[in-house]
Amino acid sequence: MKILVVDDSRIMRSIVKNTLKTMYDVDEGFIEASNGEEAFTVLENNRIDLMLLDWNMPILNGIDLVRKLRGMAEFKNLPIIMVTSEAAKYNVIEAVKAGVNDYLVKPVTEKNLYEKVKKFLD
């Protein structure tokens, strides 16, 4: 099982990783990327079961990565959870329309993360 966490903040990535550690043995299957383009390279070379994706990132931001992936046959069904600091629902709608499967609003709590990730991995 492989989880890809895409966020430009190292701290954010480690928070997500540490939270997931309490649920799964993620050391093996935990891959990090700091922007959309990096994430895309990882996706091309690995079989990923779930991607946690930040919205605002340099180079290629989250929403644009989702649009790009959903346009490609091999990533049509990749489960994506958008992690966004924008609590406004209007932005979430944009993300859902682009093709994310679910969303998480920052600050990410252990409980929320657990519940969302569980849905996709079990």
Added chain:
Amino acid sequence: MISVRRLMRNLLTSGTLDTLDNELRRRVIILNLMIIAGFVMLTAFGTIALFETNVIRAIIDYALAFFIVALFVAMRIFRTFHFASYAATIAAGLVYLYIYFSPGPDSSGAVWLLSFPVIAIFNVGLRPGVVFSIVCVIVITASYVLGQIHTTFEIVNTIAGRLGSTQHSFDFVIRTIGTFIIIMLFSAFYEYVRTATQARLEEANLDLERTSQDLLNRKQQTDSIFKNVNDGIFLLNKSLCFDSEYSHALEGIINKTKLTKVSFLDILKDKIPEKAFTATADYLEMFFSPNANLELLADINPLEEAELNFQMGEGGFKTKYLEFAFARIGDEERLFKILGTVRDVTPQRELANQLLVQQDRNKKQMENLFQIIQVEPRLMKEFIADAEEELENVNAVLKSDEEDYRFILDTIYQSAHAIKGNAVLLGLETISGMLHHLEDDIRGLQDKEASWDDLFQLTVHLTEIQNELEIIRQLIDKIVSFQSSMASGSAGQRNLMLSYIERVINRLQEDLGKEVILSANRFSGDLISPRYRKTIKDVIIQLTRNALAHGIESPEERSVKNKQRIGTISIATERQDGNLTITFRDDGRGFDADKIRARAKQLAMFQNTDIDSLSNSQVIALVFREGFTSSDTATMHSGRGVGLRLVKNKIEAGGGTFKIRSAKDKYSEFVISFPT
């Protein structure tokens, strides 16, 4: 033509037309047909018999014809159709048997007999008809058998001979019975099939009726729900238009009638902000995607708590707070629809908002009211008038061509300061707080080039202050009219200016921990012409404030200095050489030229002045320069370096002059003169 048909129908149905159920109606028609046909034939036969001079036969025929006519009439009158059927059937059977036995020309009676099963079965139904027919067969068979029997009893032989169809041969009887039974079986079979079909048809019909009644009931239920429910319930098709079925309340909620085929988005347009509108359009569209995550969609509903602003013309709006919920119905993509509900929570939300606004307003009003009722209304009115005059002065500068922003800011500052001083004095905390913020804002602009935007922001604050003053004015007007209705005018009112000054002293001595008395024996308010009233009042109040803040020492300090614990402020008026002179004196610490000199050296504004070379009176004059303050912290009461500068500006603006006399640790005295 039509009337003939109607007559026929009337005759054949015994006048019941279509009122009977199908089965009975059919039987009545057959019966009547039989009766009519029977009547015609019997009359004909009777007449023939009469010609043949067979009187008995003629009588019998006529009697039978009469009987069935009676039956016909009885049926019409009493509608005893069952009895008539049986009577007619039995009568027909008896007549046929008689003819059979009689046996008619060439034994033709048997031919008549053959029609009996048809008549019986059609007339009284399958089972009784068959029973009648079988009885008939039995009678025929029995009579033949009886005819062949020769018993030892003569009486029996006689009866049998009379009854027995000795005229018919065995072959004839057998063939007659055979044909009779075949006709009976076919009739029975036909009748069975017919009744069975009829029954099934009726059952189907009944089912159909029940179903349609059920549907009707359900439709009525839905209709009544749609009619009576308070929420808006509606269906949206794929192009997001309303279906024809929606609850009546919906029209009221979204202020539009005849919604069928109207676009939901058109309704929302211009009623919610652009961003919300686009999000809603995207959101609703997602429902029609076959792999939509419905749970997620329920979670991100952008209209969960929507605020719709309906334009009412004349630039007005009616705001409604609506809670929408959406769900997808239909199993097939082709048939997807959105079931929407909307609830109008405007009254609840408005009430909550109103409560908040009201609480805020009440708090302010109570605050104001509490202060206002403690202060003489005349004083309050004067405060409002003065404050409005100040704002008008500011507004005059704003409306003028003046382009020197520094001067404009200064004007605003001084006016704000003057209003604030009085507002603090009267305990109007909301206003004084607002003015305090305004002063802070202007001070924040002291060291930079003020822009139009800065001036704009300040003006906006001024409008808010003006508005607050207006609210207080309305409040005072109410109180004044209330008070004047309560009390008759009080004679010999104390001079308003002195009341004011006493207020300043009372208020400040508490705050500053000082003790001061006012000596005004040589003060006469009558000497002050209305022209100078406001200037003099402002000046004296400012001087009083300064005296308390900086001049008069604390009781402890005064004790140490061997002065009376209680400080004295004295004001006096005097008319001299056509001039009005006001003397303001406090027995405080006086001006300390050395201290002012030292302070001046710290201030950036005097960097380029050689302070040490100035005389003591020149040094004291520095106190009146812009930005000079001897108190390090700006408090609401004084400081801010404007106090004495304001005094100077006010006096000069009013056309007056002033002198200062002072002795360190003894007194300071302002002698102000105005021409009269």
Added chain:
Amino acid sequence: MDIKYINPFINATINVFEDFFKITPVVQKPYIVKNNEDHEWDVSAIIGIAGEARGAVVISFTETLAALLTSKLVNRPVSSINDDVIDTIGEVVNIIAGNAKKGLEEYRLMISLPSIIKGKNHQLAWPVRNLPIVGIPFKTSEGPFNLSVGLENIITV
């Protein structure tokens, strides 16, 4: 009253005048407006505002300027306030409101279609009693016009 709601109207006014009439209005010092105070304007357009702030924006013209702007658009001389002038002012203010909308996108605000009031010293019906109102005068080569804004911030749950 927050100036972030007002600035889009000021900018839109300047832009629309430049684009449509090739006139560059110069904004003058703002001033305090009292409810129902007398004024010198002949025709005003009022745009209602609702949402997180409530009130109205009013743009007022003299007869001369209103007629001149109209004649520029209809290409024939217009001397007094007639239906053409009313239509023109309505249309211009509508465009100003539309332009201002772009600057207001991030706020929860709705703006109404303008309604026109004419007559010497006409009464303006401000939607809220006791409203702080700020006046923003503009100078143009063809004479002055005026923008007034009265807004109250709404406290909501």
